Structure formats: structure tokens, C-alpha cells
Amino acid sequence: MTHPTDIQRTPGRIPPLLVVAFDLAAAGVPVLPLRAGKLPFGNCPTCAESACGDRPHMKAGGPCQCPRPCHGWAAATTDPRTLASPAWSAAWRAAGSVAYHPGGADLTVVDLDSPAAVAWARAELPPTRTVATTRGEHWVYRGAMQSTNAVRPGVDIKSHMSYARWRGHGTGTTTALPDDVRALAVKDPSAHRPVPHTIAVPAAVRGGVCRHRSPAYLERGISMAEQHIAEAHSAIHNSVYRVFLAVLSTHGRCGCLTEAHVERLFVAAHVKGESPRHCAVAWANARTALGL
Known part of the structure; x- marks a missing residue:
């Protein structure tokens, strides 16, 4: 039986973009096919024609729950058998480009989308x-961080929970992610009500009794x-707040919640489009409403 990595050595057997994908995957870079227009393919009824809003249904920190492989950054993989699977065969033949998940490769891409943005960088x-793009450049650093769009005019940051179009290896040496780039993801605090820098987990109420019969x-x-x-399809802000409120009202008074539990909720909200700051505000407001 021919192994998927051997197929790329046989001319005419697979689409050229899949050859590129195999090479990147072999280097430890998770990849996926993109349609024309830089949108991911939907490979299940839930996500067909971007019906899910191009936000894969995720378990916190885990794989897409749709029949794998699905689409979006969550489906990016280094597994050659997945890349060559029947589920993606038609996608690679129709693909307009290859994308990769920078965070999955411990990389951060500063996407500079205009000459002015390039000059600033x-x-x-x-x-x-540095990798040339249609309208600017990608600056690729070693190290991962949260992805944030519009950190300044014409500048996006793509790393965790995001994908970037592969445009070649570029020129220059990949250097360590600097604090200057990390600082770009920190929004102006004057534009929002103050929120804590770390997740605030309620301490056990004095004399409180844990009602949880088991960790399950x-x-x-x-x-x-x-x-x-x-599963929220509208009013995402309100939905996230109500869920946070429900979790805290049930589990917030006995000291059982940990930062890991809260981080899972934040990741689920982020997948639906909530920013880390909005998550922190909703969490803080829920704690205040319950007097925690």
C-alpha cells in the first residue's frame, strides 16, 4: 500500500498544492486547504458553505467535533494520511491556496496589509x-500568542486560533517573538472598563460545603x-454572560473551580468570536452579580 508521503513523489498523482502541504507538514507546520477567496472548506453538513460562520465547533483546546477533517484553523494538521484522505481529496483539487496554523507551529504572523503598515513595521x-503578500508583507516570528485583528491600521496578528495563507518561505531569519508585538494585542485600557489580567476564580466561602459528589x-x-x-447562534455577548452566571451560581461558592475550568469557558467563548477582554468583563460582571 502506498503511503501518503510517497504519493507526492509520483508526478501527476496528486494536486500541486497537496505536495506543498506534505512538505510543510513534514516540517511540523499544520496545514489545510483554502478555497478561492481565502476561506476554508466546509466538509460536513454543519459547516458546508460556511454555515457555521467559519468558526469550527470546538471542545476547549481539542479537535473540531464535526466529522474530521472539518475546516478552519482547528482542522490544520501535520498528519499525511489526513491530508491525503478521501474527505479532503476534492478540496485539494478545488483549492486556491494552502493555509497554515501559525500557533500550531509555535509561530506568530504579523500581517501587514498596506505599504504604510510595512513602513511602520x-x-x-x-x-x-519576511514574506511578500499581494498588498504588503507577513512578518513571521518564532513564538506563539493570542491572535488579534486590527491592532493598528492595516495590521493583524495571526497565531493561536487563526490561520494564514502560505505564500512561500520568504527571506531573512525567523527571530524570537518580541515584547513589542505582544504589546500590540493589549487594547487601550481607557477604551474599556478595567478588567483583571488574570482569571479571577472565587475562593471558597467560609463554612461553605461542597455539593459536588464527585469530580464528574x-x-x-x-x-x-x-x-x-x-450552540449560541445570536446575542453571543448575552449568551456567554448567562453561561458564566450559571456556572458561577452552581460552582462558584465552594472553591472547586480552577483556572483551568475557567480557561475552558473562555476558549469556548473565543471560538464564537468573543475577545479575551469581553470574556474577562463578562466573567467579572457575573461574579459581581452573585456577590463573589
């Missing part, structure tokens, strides 16, 4: 590997909360 950011009780509650967030 050359004046303000440490040099690193808390785990089931967190899993149900993640599902409710994932």
Missing part, C-alpha cells in the same frame, strides 16, 4: 523573516456550559 519592529459532577457542568456557548 520597518521602523518599529525587530527584523525577522463539576466536569459535566463545565462540558454543558461549553456546549451551550458553542
Whole structure:
């Protein structure tokens, strides 16, 4: 039986873009096919024609729950058998380009979408590997961080929970992610009400009694909360707040919640489009409403 990585050595057997995908995957870079227009393919009824809004249904930190492989950054993979699977065969033949998940490769891409943005980066950011794009450049740094759009005019940051179009290896040496780039993801605090830099987990109420008969009780509650967030189709802000409120009202007074539990809720909300700041505000407001 021919192994998927051997197929690429046989001319005419596979689409050229899949050859590129195999090479990137072999280098440890998770990849996926993109349609024309830089949109991911939908490979299941839930996500067909971008019906899910191009936000894969995720378990916190885990794989897409749709029949794999699905689409979006969550489906990016380094597994050659997945890349060559029947589920993606038609996608690779119709694909307009290859994308990759920078965060999955421990990379951050500063997407500079205009000549003015490129000029700013050359004046303000440490040099690193540079890849030419249609309207500007991608500056690629070693190290991952949260993805944030519109950190300044014409500048997006793509790393965790995001994908970038592969445009070649570029020129220069990939350097370590600098604090100057990390700082771009921190929004102006004057534009929002103050929020904590770390997740605030309620301490145990004095004399409180834990009602959780087993760890499975808390785990089931967190899993149900993640599902409710994932299934929200409108009023996302309000839906996230209500879920946070429900979790805190049930699990917030006995000291069983940990930062890991709360982080799972934040990831589920982020997949639905909530920013880390909006998650922190909703969490803080829910705690205040309950007097925690």
C-alpha cells in the first residue's frame, strides 16, 4: 500500500498544492486547504458553505467535533494520511491556496496589509523573516500568542486560533517573538472598563460545603456550559454572560473551580468570536452579580 508521503513523489498523482502541504507538514507546520477567496472548506453538513460562520465547533483546546477533517484553523494538521484522505481529496483539487496554523507551529504572523503598515513595521519592529503578500508583507516570528485583528491600521496578528495563507518561505531569519508585538494585542485600557489580567476564580466561602459528589459532577457542568456557548447562534455577548452566571451560581461558592475550568469557558467563548477582554468583563460582571 502506498503511503501518503510517497504519493507526492509520483508526478501527476496528486494536486500541486497537496505536495506543498506534505512538505510543510513534514516540517511540523499544520496545514489545510483554502478555497478561492481565502476561506476554508466546509466538509460536513454543519459547516458546508460556511454555515457555521467559519468558526469550527470546538471542545476547549481539542479537535473540531464535526466529522474530521472539518475546516478552519482547528482542522490544520501535520498528519499525511489526513491530508491525503478521501474527505479532503476534492478540496485539494478545488483549492486556491494552502493555509497554515501559525500557533500550531509555535509561530506568530504579523500581517501587514498596506505599504504604510510595512513602513511602520520597518521602523518599529525587530527584523525577522519576511514574506511578500499581494498588498504588503507577513512578518513571521518564532513564538506563539493570542491572535488579534486590527491592532493598528492595516495590521493583524495571526497565531493561536487563526490561520494564514502560505505564500512561500520568504527571506531573512525567523527571530524570537518580541515584547513589542505582544504589546500590540493589549487594547487601550481607557477604551474599556478595567478588567483583571488574570482569571479571577472565587475562593471558597467560609463554612461553605461542597455539593459536588464527585469530580464528574463539576466536569459535566463545565462540558454543558461549553456546549451551550458553542450552540449560541445570536446575542453571543448575552449568551456567554448567562453561561458564566450559571456556572458561577452552581460552582462558584465552594472553591472547586480552577483556572483551568475557567480557561475552558473562555476558549469556548473565543471560538464564537468573543475577545479575551469581553470574556474577562463578562466573567467579572457575573461574579459581581452573585456577590463573589
